[in-house]
Amino acid sequence: GADGARRPSPRIGLIWAEAEGGVIGRDGGMPWHVPEDLAHFKQVTIGAPVIMGRKTWESLPHRFRPLPGRRNIVVTRRSDWPAEGAEVTGSIEAALELAAERHDEWVWVTGGAEMYQAVIDRAHRLEVTELRHADGDPFVPADDDVHAPMIPAAFRLTSADPIEGEYVSRSGIRYRWLRYDRA
Numbered sequence: 492g493a494d495g496a497r498r499p500s501p502r503i504g505l506i507w508a509e510a511e512g513g514v515i516g517r518d519g520g521m522p523w524h525v526p527e528d529l530a531h532f533k534q535v536t537i538g539a540p541v542i543m544g545r546k547t548w549e550s551l552p553h554r555f556r557p558l559p560g561r562r563n564i565v566v567t568r569r570s571d572w573p574a575e576g577a578e579v580t581g582s583i584e585a586a587l588e589l590a591a592e593r594h595d596e597w598v599w600v601t602g603g604a605e606m607y608q609a610v611i612d613r614a615h616r617l618e619v620t621e622l623r624h625a626d627g628d629p630f631v632p633a634d635d636d637v638h639a640p641m642i643p644a645a646f647r648l649t650s651a652d653p654i655e656g657e658y659v660s661r662s663g664i665r666y667r668w669l670r671y672d673r674a
């Protein structure tokens with residue numbers, strides 16, 4: 492502001508969907524389709540800047556590139572990398588500084604595993620979609636699966652929805668919304 496008052500930096504949130512064993516990715520994408528999770532992701536992140544790694548950007552279906560209704564900040568070591576509709580930067584630190592230029596309350600890190608690892612120790616909130624495959628269609632882990640970060644002990648589970656049990660997706664996959672906040 493005019494008086495030079497420092498605007499508070501946005502709080503950092505991480506958002507991911509994980510299957511059994513903490514798997515978040517396979518072959519450059521997510522090996523499931525849970526429409527309810529897309530809606531959840533949209534609802535949590537809408538209006539806030541999102542930060543993602545290049546691989547996650549490239550995993551987005553073209554109609555979602557950039558993610559609509561928010562600043563897209565892509566982190567890549569490639570300085571000349573063209574990301575139509577996104578701001579490109581070379582590090583998570585630079586991305587967080589970019590996100591802090593406006594007075595957003597939150598900035599959401601939306602993937603992938605490298606981004607989560609690099610920033611989780613500075614994060615304030617984790618929004619985790621916990622997926623469980625139908626008994627008749629077990630989720631078989633693969634060697635090169637990508638995994639969610641370990642959740643530091645400083646985080647507390649502050650909400651689970653549903654409290655008991657789980658929802659069932661049209662696709663038969665069961666899911667819960669988990670929220671962790673830094674204590």
Ligand SMILES: CCc1nc(N)nc(N)c1OCCCOc1ncccc1N1CCC(C(F)(F)F)CC1
Pocket residue numbers: 506507508521528529530531532533547550551552555558559600601602619620
């Ligand atoms: C949703 C997938 C998702 N779920 C949670 N809980 N945390 C994430 N970090 C996440 O990965 C976001 C980047 C990858 O996203 C997609 N990957 C494949 C297909 C579709 C998408 N979506 C569809 C919704 C779209 C909208 F803008 F509408 F939200 C964003 C792109």
